[in-house]
Amino acid sequence: MGGAALLVGGAAMTELVDAAKGEPLPDGDLAYARLLVGAELLGANFYEQALASGSTRPKLRKHLRRALANEQEHYKSVAAILSGAGLVPALASDIDYSYPRGTFATPGSIVTQALELEMIMLGAYLGAIAEMQSNALKSGIARIAASEAMHVGYFAQAKGRNAFMSFPPALMIEEASNALDRFIA
8 A cells, every 4th residue: 555644733734745656655664653653642641641630730731731732633643654554553542551650740740751751752753754764754753843842842941941952862763662661551
């Protein structure tokens, strides 16, 4: 099957990418798409639980809701890569999530964990940009990485840390997978 994929860069924008002109996507690109689907499902689950915890203040809740909406849009985009390749992307119900004890106890613990997760997700997207062979996917993946970088900046600032990085670290697929595995039961 062809590698056509729909990448949604935001609520008002949709971009159709025809990857490899109807040729199948390389296995490595599909592996990254599966990893990114899992990362987005984890991100969405985290934000849903954070919002449901009752441990947040209005300003933080506002940003958690926006991050959740972004992760849901990102999921649709990277899931469409797999769907376009004739594969079935994972769903939230396919994954058992696990967070460190106390993750959702206080606003500070939520922000700490959000920053860690967003750094992993940003690293995974940067690694995908570096490693994916299909150039047709890289623009959409880069746009999602930019969104994840904004999340990192917000949560870093909320933690009182430097929100500016010259060169955020890229995580290659095995590194990203290992980092995400800590949150899967």
